[in-house]
Amino acid sequence: MRTAYSVETVRAAERELMARLPEGALMQRAAAGLAAACADLLGRVYGCRVVLLVGSGDNGGDALYAGARLARRGAGVAAVLLAPERTHADGLAALRRAGGTTVLVGAAEELILRSDLVVDGIVGIGGSGGLRPEAAALAAVVARSRAAVVAVDLPSGVEADSGEVRGTAVRADLTVTFGTHKPGLLVDPAREYAGSVRLVDIGLDLPAEAELEALQDADVARLLPAPGAESDKYRRGVVGIAAGSARYPGAAVLAVAGALRGGAGAVRYAGPAGDEVLARFPETLVSDGGPRKAGRVQAWVVGPGVGDDADAVAEVLEADVPVLVDADGLRLADRDAVRGRTAPTLMTPHAGEAAALLGVRREEVEAARLAAVRELAASYRATVLLKGATTLVAAPEVGSVAVRVNATGTPWLATAGSGDVLSGLAGSLLASGLDGRDAGSVAAYLHGLAGRFAAEGAPTVAHAVADELGAAWRGVFPSGFRGR
Template sequence: MRHAHTVDQIRSAEAALMATLPDGALMARAAAGLAAALVDHLGGTYGRRVLLVVGSGDNGGDALYAGARLARRGAQVSAVMVSDHAHPEGLAALTAAGGRVVDVVPSDLDVVVDAIVGIGGRPGLSQAAHHALEAVAGVPVVAVDVPSGVDVDTGETPGPHVSADLTITFGTHKVAHLVEPAASACGAVHLVDLDLDLPAATVTALQPDDVRRLLPLPAADAHKYTRGVVGVRAGSAAYPGAALLCVSGAASGLVGMVRYVGPDETAARVSATHPEVVGDGRVQAWVVGPGTDFDAAAALQAALADGVPTVVDADALAHVTGPVASPLVLTPHAGELSKMIGVDRDEIEASPLRHVRAAAQQYDAVVLLKGRHTLVAAPDGQVRVTTTGVPWLATAGAGDVLAGLVGALLAAGLDPFDAASVGSWLHGAAATLASGGGPIVAGDVAAALPDVVRLLMT
């Protein structure tokens, strides 16, 4: 599991560790890790031209000490100060190693190191920092801990901020590394371990081992009913394809049986494409909403009448007005969530973590907010971030496949939070596998799901 801790949690853990170490030892660890990651990024040191953009505090100190290490190995290291309070010992170490402080930005740089503000900084950039970054536009940027200017604990970017190609962070991931829009500003993220003793995090991201552990596998004596039965209420005369795609996500092999309930003509098409799918009957979970059009309210009412866990997607979301007796997974995109909680779409996209948590509390349900980094929130505030997937996944019908997949995992026995987060991870991984770097359609994602599971289990 990838854990994203808050600034207060990190500060507390750092203070506890520093109490057991000699003065400066923790910064030395961070600087050594930063220098090593920069060497790897640059592909060497000798003759490389490095510019440090340095603010005040320990973040700047980390960069200055790292710069001294690079200078001793033959790099040409310059530093631009954007604060009157640069770390004095770090500055002395840099100049002693042959680095220099400059007022004019050198040309032909190989990399710019953003050490303007660290995790204690406020969102936004000072005028001096903004000018320094303008002077190096187009040069690859490596951020120290987080890109300067982002909100570390929320992932929001309310003002000007650095957009990095690589972020080298220390001790643990931060919320801004996982949650959009700040996550996009981080580029690739490299973690330097500092051996911090950290508490549990409320924002996490599943990794392959976690998904492997959570996947419901058939027992040696399993039969189709013990593996779970999922029902799908989807599609309409206007949108029969939504039913086919939702069923394809549900019928990916992770559940013992799929039942389909919908218009006769659509049911015939589902049966022709998926002959293993049967009609109405008892289920352990329902999926309702994709393509249901004007029948959405009735389909939702029928599904909820069974009292089993239910995935509510697409058209049916508009008919959920508050908490219900059945455990729910609600799967909106930002536009749908906007209507559900009465907040402008732009606000949701600027602050997705805050709003998905608010929705989970309002509806007393697990809410899966689809996006570049999908967020799955539980009513208690726990959030899992999906980091699998590719931009090609932004294609019509992909959400229908996801709804069916999450419903299958519910029917197979996962609780709503696990079903939503595992389903989202598998969905993204299947898109990556199917894409191979090129375009895909939603059906490709469903077809790749068995192969993703197979690869995961080997």
């Protein structure tokens, strides 16, 4: 599992470690890792032209020491000093001893445009509020260059804790981060500025509970439900689907498709699209009497394509089992009814739906996704899965439980009905016994992988994503796995 920690947590761990190490040793560890990453990216160091963009803090010091290492290997290294009077003195001396040169900002443009590599050490993890004009101008020059760009700890102009980008920011090909990931490296919109991320271990002792965490194959494999020898379809869990309408019968079909591949033993469908569901999935248990008369379930999914059927949404919210609310259900659900539920609730909005629930503009949610998902989870006392290029899953215990982040998807997943498949999948995982946070994050992970498999670099459709869920499920297990 990848974890990310806040600036405050990282700073505290750094102080504790520096108190036990010789002066400057921690920066040397970081600089060594940074220089190695730069050398790997270049392939050949000797004769390459390297430009360091050096701010006033330790971030600039890391860049200077790394530049000195590259200069000793034969690179031509020039440091652009944005704050000459506050440049890290020892790092600057090391660069000069190694044969590196320094220039002021006014002479930087030509150097950058002729360089092979630019190292962004303008602002460290404590930066906020966007780049100052002089730094923003340099970032614009870097964007015009053909140089490879390596960011030190995180790209300058992005905010470490929130993932927000306020104005111009450096867009890196590679970010070399120290000790741990920072939230901004995993969360959009900042994530798209980071490029590939390389983590350098510098020996930080960090708390067990992180601010953010990202599941990996082994974590998902551990969480996925597996039937035992004594299992039957009811012991494995039954998920109810209240979805679809005369206008949107396909939403019901797609939600059922996701649910059937989600680990529960059976799927009950309650809604007006029963004929369409049975035609595609004859194994579905169909009821035409509404959610209350559908029979016993261990979890409900409500909302995809229900149109204005507020009664179905209200009936499901009254059930004393876990409930996933999506799409039209988010619009129709009474906030107090959601807050008052004693059984778990999982809400799965996209940015536009989240904005409507919060009473803000969509752009505000997209600019501050981490803050938005936390606010929604706290406001509704529910687990919230915020869809997007990176999916965020926040539990109602905001501040005490890490937000999960998932980036397994592909832009081709932005297609009609894809979210309906995700809802059915997550609802089935709820019915099989996973809690809301695990069900949402595991579903997002598998859904993203299935989207990649279905697309293979070309447009795909929602039912093809559902068809690939089995392959995604099998793919998270080690080679040769034969079941538990």
